[in-house]
Amino acid sequence: MSGYVLAIDQGTTSSRAIVFDGEINIVAVAQKEFAQIYPASGWVEHDPEEIWSTVVATMRDALKKAQLKAVDISAIGITNQRETVVVWDKATGKPIHNAIVWQDRRTAPLCAKLKKAGHERRISAKTGLLLDPYFSGTKIAWILDKVKGARRRAEKGELLAGTIDTFLIWRLTGGKVHATDATNASRTLLYNISANEWDDELLTLLRVPRALLAEVRDCADDYGRTEKALFGDEIPILGVAGDQQAATIGQACFEPGMMKSTYGTGCFAILNTGPQIVRSKNRLLTTIAYRLNGKTTYALEGSIFIAGAAVQWLRDSLKVIQKSEHSGILAAKADDSQEVYLVPAFVGLGAPHWDAEARGAMFGLTRNSGPAEFARAALESVAYQTSDLLSAMKRDWKGAAAKTVLRVDGGMVASDWTMQRLADILDAPVDRPKILETTALGAAWLAGSRAGVWPKEKAFAKRWALDRRFEPAMDATTRKRKVAGWHDAVSRTLSR
Ligand SMILES: Nc1ncnc2c1ncn2[C@@H]1O[C@H](COP(=O)(O)OP(=O)(O)O)[C@@H](O)[C@H]1O
Numbered sequence: 174m175s176g177y178v179l180a181i182d183q184g185t186t187s188s189r190a191i192v193f194d195g196e197i198n199i200v201a202v203a204q205k206e207f208a209q210i211y212p213a214s215g216w217v218e219h220d221p222e223e224i225w226s227t228v229v230a231t232m233r234d235a236l237k238k239a240q241l242k243a244v245d246i247s248a249i250g251i252t253n254q255r256e257t258v259v260v261w262d263k264a265t266g267k268p269i270h271n272a273i274v275w276q277d278r279r280t281a282p283l284c285a286k287l288k289k290a291g292h293e294r295r296i297s298a299k300t301g302l303l304l305d306p307y308f309s310g311t312k313i314a315w316i317l318d319k320v321k322g323a324r325r326r327a328e329k330g331e332l333l334a335g336t337i338d339t340f341l342i343w344r345l346t347g348g349k350v351h352a353t354d355a356t357n358a359s360r361t362l363l364y365n366i367s368a369n370e371w372d373d374e375l376l377t378l379l380r381v382p383r384a385l386l387a388e389v390r391d392c393a394d395d396y397g398r399t400e401k402a403l404f405g406d407e408i409p410i411l412g413v414a415g416d417q418q419a420a421t422i423g424q425a426c427f428e429p430g431m432m433k434s435t436y437g438t439g440c441f442a443i444l445n446t447g448p449q450i451v452r453s454k455n456r457l458l459t460t461i462a463y464r465l466n467g468k469t470t471y472a473l474e475g476s477i478f479i480a481g482a483a484v485q486w487l488r489d490s491l492k493v494i495q496k497s498e499h500s501g502i503l504a505a506k507a508d509d510s511q512e513v514y515l516v517p518a519f520v521g522l523g524a525p526h527w528d529a530e531a532r533g534a535m536f537g538l539t540r541n542s543g544p545a546e547f548a549r550a551a552l553e554s555v556a557y558q559t560s561d562l563l564s565a566m567k568r569d570w571k572g573a574a575a576k577t578v579l580r581v582d583g584g585m586v587a588s589d590w591t592m593q594r595l596a597d598i599l600d601a602p603v604d605r606p607k608i609l610e611t612t613a614l615g616a617a618w619l620a621g622s623r624a625g626v627w628p629k630e631k632a633f634a635k636r637w638a639l640d641r642r643f644e645p646a647m648d649a650t651t652r653k654r655k656v657a658g659w660h661d662a663v664s665r666t667l668s669r
Pocket residue numbers: 184185186187436437438439480481482483484485497498499500501583584585586587588591
């Protein structure tokens with residue numbers, strides 16, 4: 174066996190395919206962006222056919238760039254934007270509606286209704302999640318209610334549903350496999366994370382027929398083979414995990430107490446809590462980090478909706494920078510005497526506030542405030558939000574190391590200025606690894622280790638290599654003053 178592994182990273186804004194060789198080096202990357210559809214305020218959709226065509230095109234492209242054929246690839250690993258759902262016709266494979274994306278807020282009224290009826294505690298106890306439109310379950314119910322005849326057809330077993338991994342597996346295997354992995358299942362509001370199964374009470378509460386749902390497997394498992402017609406030969410699919418969990422694996426955060434934070438469009442911090450289900454008292458999520466050989470490892474997660482998106486806002490809406498990488502350079506020029514804060518609640522606030530109605534605000538503006546102060550405020554908002562997550566994690570679980578080291582990845586970590594400010598505000602070291610494609614790497618490791626061509630967990634963890642450590646350098650008085658200013662800004666932004 175060659176040791177070549179192909180990872181599919183189906184993200185919120187683009188589909189990517191990455192080929193790794195047997196020595197875990199990246200040999201080819203292909204990427205295609207696709208359309209973001211905003212049918213109404215707070216609604217976000219993707220066309221599942223475009224997701225499918227970009228995935229197939231990038232896979233073919235990556236194989237071509239690597240000068241490899243399907244037969245050279247030992248295994249495929251899939252990782253995906255989580256919570257986003259598709260419902261499709263079992264007979265034709267055609268979606269009956271666009272995918273409803275994780276950022277979509279259309280089911281806020283349904284969540285509010287379930288909350289009012291007193292269901293949140295019970296749902297949280299079983300799923301580790303909160304009643305927020307972010308998760309898949311209410312989105313599936315919405316499609317069944319709004320597409321004519323869908324509910325009746327779902328009950329008759331004529332439709333299938335799934336997160337993006339499930340849809341891709343169905344398509345790649347030519348409709349032979351309807352499966353998902355435990356991490357993706359754990360983001361649906363329908364999955365009992367202690368019993369490790371779809372939960373009948375939750376299915377009834379959210380009005381989702383069981384016939385729609387996929388079989389839940391381990392993250393490293395047999396997910397069938399790609400159809401020969403697609404790439405010229407069959408390739409086994411042996412690894413699946415939601416993208417944040419895949420990044421946790423790619424960062425080799427296999428020990429309880431280890432933590433990674435990914436700074437892409439949003440920011441997702443995941444703390445490994447081992448076999449223990451830690452219930453958050455601070456509105457963090459409890460989720461499945463991975464399930465290997467039938468053994469579940471759990472995590473606490475803090476989800477922030479706007480991180481790199483604040484940089485896009487500086488570039489695309491304010492036009493104070495031309496390129497994302499200019500944001501750090503501009504922020505470094507900001508006037509230290511001005512305390513300007515941005516609370517980037519553009520789509521509400523995620524953890525630990527979960528305020529869907531809050532909207533963004535800036536504080537502390539003077540006549541001297543300009544592009545540099547705006548850029549600094551945008552980048553600092555990411556550091557402050559991470560600091561809120563970290564302190565919530567420490568309050569929730571004593572296993573969260575007092576001397577936390579944060580392993581970081583995602584597009585934003587290219588900014589040295591932001592990483593230094595993050596270390597300063599957290600008062601903790603921030604480690605940036607050499608391989609920044611940690612999400613793809615995690616999915617590839619699941620597949621490669623399952624295929625027996627890549628090292629097992631411990632040997633893989635030893636290969637994690639540091640690019641740069643950012644040590645905290647801000648004095649305590651300044652840090653405390655700045656963090657207090659942030660908390661004041663947040664309290665003035667919350668809708669309740
Ligand atoms: N040098 C940089 N400084 C600050 N932000 C950056 C930099 N490079 C990229 N970004 C931001 O990172 C994000 C892209 O990261 P990526 O991990 O590709 O996101 P996603 O997977 O969510 O699409 C964008 O929002 C972009 O603005």
